[in-house]
Amino acid sequence: MKAIRIHDFGGPEQLRLEEIDCPAPGPGEVLIHNRAAGVNPIDWKTCSGGGASSFIDALPFCPGWEFAGSVEALGEGVEQFRAGDEVLGFIKFPHPASCYAEYLIAPADQVCLRPAALDPVSAAGLGLAGLTAWQALFEAGELKSGQTVLVLAAAGGVGHLAAQLAKWKGAHLIGTASGTNKAFLQSLGCDDVIDYTRQQVENLIHDADLIIDGVGGEAAIKALECLNPHGRMVTLPSVTAAEVIAAGEAKGLKVSGIRARPDAAQLHELAMLASSGKVMLNISDSLPLDQAAEAHRLSAQGHIRGKLVLSVR
Ligand SMILES: NC(=O)c1ccc[n+]([C@@H]2O[C@H](COP(=O)([O-])OP(=O)(O)OC[C@H]3O[C@@H](n4cnc5c(N)ncnc54)[C@H](OP(=O)(O)O)[C@@H]3O)[C@@H](O)[C@H]2O)c1
Incomplete structure (x- = not known):
């Protein structure tokens, strides 16, 4: 599968699109086939050695803490989802979550169902x-x-x-x-x-x-x-x-x-507000995954209107 990773801390030029092994879900986890990943200032801050970098035990590091995708496989003990469910999540923060990738592993209790009326790009940018x-x-x-x-x-x-x-x-x-x-x-x-x-x-x-x-x-x-x-x-x-x-x-x-924390119940409430039009997520741009470096450059300029999202498929 394809993933964006850094091997050294630094600017957007450190971000590389690489072919790596697909991870497998452990107990309480789900494997997600990713559709889109949200971009946040914490992503480029962490890649440059600030932000949440103190929570990275070893490089390479794949950025991204939020996504929208479908459940591909269930780990042991996961009963609230089925393969094929469309979901969104804000996960593992501030520990690495690796959402700039085609597949990712999410704790099932930090994920919620995506309402059909909420498109995947908006859903990916909602969580963090x-x-x-x-x-x-x-x-x-x-x-x-x-x-x-x-x-x-x-x-x-x-x-x-x-x-x-x-x-x-x-x-x-x-x-x-x-x-x-x-x-x-x-x-x-x-x-x-x-x-x-x-x-x-x-x-x-x-x-x-x-x-x-x-x-x-x-x-x-x-x-x-x-x-x-x-x-x-x-x-x-x-x-x-x-x-x-x-x-x-x-x-x-x-x-x-504060430090934002994953909360699937709050995320589901937000997703319902967004799908009913009570809250609107403004997507300033949706770039393909291989343009993650450009997304970090744009975010670091500090003038994004709403959210930037990377589309994965
Ligand atoms: N503690 C946490 O858990 C947590 C969680 C999320 C975010 N954060 C932090 O919170 C901050 C905001 O995050 P974000 O995702 O909203 O950032 P963002 O999307 O990158 O913010 C961009 C916006 O900032 C506005 N802006 C820039 N300078 C401004 C100023 N001096 N006064 C008023 N508006 C200004 C810009 O408006 P104009 O284009 O009109 O200038 C632009 O729309 C970041 O530092 C982020 O790291 C912390």
């Missing part, structure tokens, strides 16, 4: 960003209906789903993006859109109950000014989480980081 948004809003963020939510980087993979889920829960919604994404953010349900290239959000907003921060660093620290005294921020970029949390604590504000 969707569960991050879900867990940031509803677990760490404890969002309640009627609250004001500010999403920093609302046009990105996590941000565009967080915006829609916040609106779905009845929030007043503010999003930041560059001016070219204004109409896109309005289409997601944003009541107010702030162009971060022309306006400083900390000068405009002072009553947010919850900030979902997809930017991190100095921008996140400045955005703490947007919270009301009882508000909270969930900061997503792990590389700056400690400094953002410390800055929040110094102001007496609640700030937390």
Whole structure:
């Protein structure tokens, strides 16, 4: 089977399309015939030696933590699926999951059925960003209906789903993006859109109950000014989480980081919302698997609108 792998940490030029043996499922696992794999910033960060690279025991490493495909074979003890079932998954994170491949092994309890109305490319891009948004809003963020939510980087993979889920829960919604994404953010349900290239959000907003921060660093620290005294921020970029949390604590504000975790029940709920049109996954581009290096270059530029996906078959 074909898979994308790196043999050394580095830039997109390290990604190689290789012919390798097809894996076999162990107890509690399923073999997936992959249709598509989602691309996320953690993929290129990890390949370059940051991100989740500390969880890689040995190279070569095959990137990718989310997919949509069909069940090809069942490991011992798997009773909830049958061969041929169409499924999606966000799996094993932050441990290697090898989703940039024609076949992959998934823990059966981290996979859910794909609703027929949800196409495989959209399904492949839903898991990591969707569960991050879900867990940031509803677990760490404890969002309640009627609250004001500010999403920093609302046009990105996590941000565009967080915006829609916040609106779905009845929030007043503010999003930041560059001016070219204004109409896109309005289409997601944003009541107010702030162009971060022309306006400083900390000068405009002072009553947010919850900030979902997809930017991190100095921008996140400045955005703490947007919270009301009882508000909270969930900061997503792990590389700056400690400094953002410390800055929040110094102001007496609640700030937390999260690490998204696989959750098949939440993923199925998201898939149902997406298949019914209540949440829309914007696919900025779908590239063939052998263009994974180009996908990493695009993702690293930091201006993907929604999600990038690699189509496998
Ligand atoms: N902790 C976790 O478990 C976890 C999980 C998922 C993601 N993350 C992290 O969260 C961050 C966001 O992830 P993602 O997948 O949403 O990234 P992404 O899709 O690559 O985000 C791209 C978006 O960021 C926007 N953007 C760039 N700079 C901005 C700024 N200064 N202000 C506002 N928007 C800006 C861009 O909008 P414009 O084109 O309009 O500039 C673009 O639409 C990444 O650092 C990622 O690694 C963490």
